[in-house]
Amino acid sequence: MSQLPALPVRTFSSSRWTFGNFFFPDKLVLNVDDVVFKKSHLIGGEEESIRYEQIASVSVQSGVLFADLLFETTGGSEPVYLNGLWKGTAQKAKVELQARIRAHTSAKPDPVLHALERQTQVLEAILGELKRK
Numbered sequence: 053m054s055q056l057p058a059l060p061v062r063t064f065s066s067s068r069w070t071f072g073n074f075f076f077p078d079k080l081v082l083n084v085d086d087v088v089f090k091k092s093h094l095i096g097g098e099e100e101s102i103r104y105e106q107i108a109s110v111s112v113q114s115g116v117l118f119a120d121l122l123f124e125t126t127g128g129s130e131p132v133y134l135n136g137l138w139k140g141t142a143q144k145a146k147v148e149l150q151a152r153i154r155a156h157t158s159a160k161p162d163p164v165l166h167a168l169e170r171q172t173q174v175l176e177a178i179l180g181e182l183k184r185k
Contacts, residue, residue, distance in 0.1 A: 064145040070118055070136025080121065080134050080145060082152060087123075089132045100132060104156040110149050112142045121145055 062082040066073040076092035087107070091098045102125055110123040119142035121134040137145065 062148060064121075064134070064137060064141055066134060066136035067118060067138055073136045078134050078136070082145075082148060085156075087149065087152075089134065102132065104153045107149070107153050110146050110153070112146050114139055114142070119143070121149075123149065 061084070064080045064082075066077040066079075068074050068077055072078075075094075076097070079090040081088040081090065086101050086103045089098075089100045089102075106125045106127060108124045108126045110121070113120045113122065117139065118135075119137050119139045121137055121142050122131055124131045134145075
C-alpha cells in the first residue's frame with residue numbers, strides 16, 4: 053500500500069481496574085494494514101486480526117469512568133468488544149480506527165466508478181467517429 057502514509061503502530065489497553073482485566077488487560081493493536089484484538093488468559097489466549105477494509109462500524113458505549121469499544125465486520129462474524137477502556141482512551145481509539153479505515157478504503161479506486169468512466173470514454177469516442185461521418 054504505497055499510497056497510504058506510514059501510520060505508526062498504536063496499542064490501546066483496557067484498564068486493570070475493570071472486570072476481567074486485572075491480570076490480563078485486553079489490547080487493541082492498530083497496525084499498518086490491520087487491527088489485532090488480543091485477549092490473554094492464565095493459560096493461552098485469543099488473538100483476532102481484521103483488515104481495515106473489513107470493518108463495517110465502530111462505536112463506543114460509555115459509562116461513568118470507563119467505556120467499551122465495539123466494532124463489527126463486514127463478514128458477519130461476532131463483533132469485537134474491548135471492554136474497560138478509560139473514556140478518553142476509547143474516544144481516541146475510535147477516532148484513530150475510523151481514520152485508518154477511511155485511509156484504507158478511500159485509497160483504493162472504486163471498480164464500478166472506473167468501469168463507468170471507461171464506458172463514457174468509449175461512448176464519447178464512438179460519438180466523435182459518428183459525427184465525422
